Amino acid sequence: MSPAKRAEKNTELELEQEVDFGRYLAALGHGWWLLVGGLVLGAVIGVALSLGSGNLFKAKATIYLGQPLAINSSAQIQGVNTNPSSVSQLAHSEEVLAQVSKLSGLPLERLRSGVSTASVSGNLSKLGQTPLVTISVQAKGKRKPVQDAANDLAQIVVTRLSKYATTKIAILKAQIASDTKQIAAIDKSLNSIAASDAAMAALSEQRSGTLSDEAQTDQLLLVQAKTVEQGSVLTKATATKTTGRNRRSSLVVGAALGLLIGALVALMRSGSRRSRAS
Numbered sequence: 001m002s003p004a005k006r007a008e009k010n011t012e013l014e015l016e017q018e019v020d021f022g023r024y025l026a027a028l029g030h031g032w033w034l035l036v037g038g039l040v041l042g043a044v045i046g047v048a049l050s051l052g053s054g055n056l057f058k059a060k061a062t063i064y065l066g067q068p069l070a071i072n073s074s075a076q077i078q079g080v081n082t083n084p085s086s087v088s089q090l091a092h093s094e095e096v097l098a099q100v101s102k103l104s105g106l107p108l109e110r111l112r113s114g115v116s117t118a119s120v121s122g123n124l125s126k127l128g129q130t131p132l133v134t135i136s137v138q139a140k141g142k143r144k145p146v147q148d149a150a151n152d153l154a155q156i157v158v159t160r161l162s163k164y165a166t167t168k169i170a171i172l173k174a175q176i177a178s179d180t181k182q183i184a185a186i187d188k189s190l191n192s193i194a195a196s197d198a199a200m201a202a203l204s205e206q207r208s209g210t211l212s213d214e215a216q217t218d219q220l221l222l223v224q225a226k227t228v229e230q231g232s233v234l235t236k237a238t239a240t241k242t243t244g245r246n247r248r249s250s251l252v253v254g255a256a257l258g259l260l261i262g263a264l265v266a267l268m269r270s271g272s273r274r275s276r277a278s
Contacts, residue, residue, distance in 0.1 A: 035262040038261045039262065043258065060134050062154075063132070065087070066165055066231035081130065097111055099152075104146075106146060110139040114138040150237035158233055179212075
């Protein structure tokens, strides 16, 4: 094909495309009411779907994972509770979910699909801060089972991640109880000892003072273990009614689909008219 004929053919194709494009615009212009109707109907259907999600509730609890410290110093050590992924693994495990379902009364299949976890922003990992983590439960049903499920799940996770601190607390309590018992025994025997053996009485008083210092130190370590090292539920969950679909996004998507369908109907209607005319 010569260059002149090729150029002529390209020009004809461009003219045909312009004619087709103009025909489409004209068809859409004549069927504007179909576009508007589709837009409005799609928006209405989208909003209706967002409102028809049923009794859907969401409850969110915030937990503190705890920061384990070395036994004889304040140096931070790594443990299962310093890893935020531990929360997600526990919260989604079948064993834990079955236990929560039994405690709360929320069916397991609803609970399984409605659990989510997230670290609260603001944590500085380079400083070794243990992050706060939220545990959420979203499910259809009554308000109380959803709320209880979130709180039960948060408590179970905290308990399982605080084994080191719990053991440390038990040991400190036992040491304090032992020191207190020995101090009481020494104080009881001091009167009789003082009358017969002054040197023994002095040693007993010294021992009592040492035990008192140890008990005081253990008390401070106990407070530290309870408030810093042990995990806790920082805020309990309260269930609030929600929707499974975002109302605004449902409106936009519904309107866009309705507009598209309206445009297709207008083009098909125009094509049908041309076929009958020919």
